[in-house]
Amino acid sequence: MIVFEKNEISKLEVELDIMNSxxxxxxxxxxxxxxxxxxxxxxxxxxxxLxxxxxxxxxxxxYIGLIDYCLENPSDNLRGSACLSFIKSIKEMELLLSFISLLRI
Incomplete structure (x- = not known):
């Protein structure tokens, strides 16, 4: 099961591992x-x-990935974009594709 958890500075090492993968x-x-x-x-x-x-x-x-997103971009007051980063492996890439397909619903 995939869950989303608030990313806080106390989890810096987790984020560093994901990003450097x-x-x-x-x-x-x-x-x-x-x-x-x-x-x-x-x-x-x-x-x-922001x-x-x-x-x-x-x-x-x-932990297999992280997401940063902005509901309203302060520079233009429009919905901002999301940044997705996932651990690089075949299994995680399959999960990423599944996640992206959910976003299109």
């Missing part, structure tokens, strides 16, 4: 393969400033 994404977003705790702290500050919700995606007892 996908170096290709980090190269695109941070211009390097690995990110560090300071990057995560900066993300928390930015999300707080009033962005942060959730961890958990399957059974394992």
């Amino acid at each position: 996908n170096p290709a994404y980090n190269i695109i977003s941070k211009d390097r393969e690995k990110i560090d705790e300071e990057d995560i702290r900066n993300e928390y500050l930015e999300c707080k400033r 009033n962005t919700e942060r959730l961890l995606v958990k399957q059974n007892d394992a």
Whole structure:
């Protein structure tokens, strides 16, 4: 079963593990393969400033991804976009595709 859990700074190590499991994404977003705790702290500050919700995606007892989303973007007062990051593996990618299909309903 997949559940969503509020992502808080106390779970920084969980987020760091998820983010560093996908170096290709980090190269695109941070211009390097690995990110560090300071990057995560900066993300928390930015999300707080933008009033962005942060959730961890958990399957059974394992954290498999995270979602940041903004219900209203302060720059244009429109619905903001979501950022999805998942642990990179075949099984988790199948779950991601299932999750995306749920969003289209």
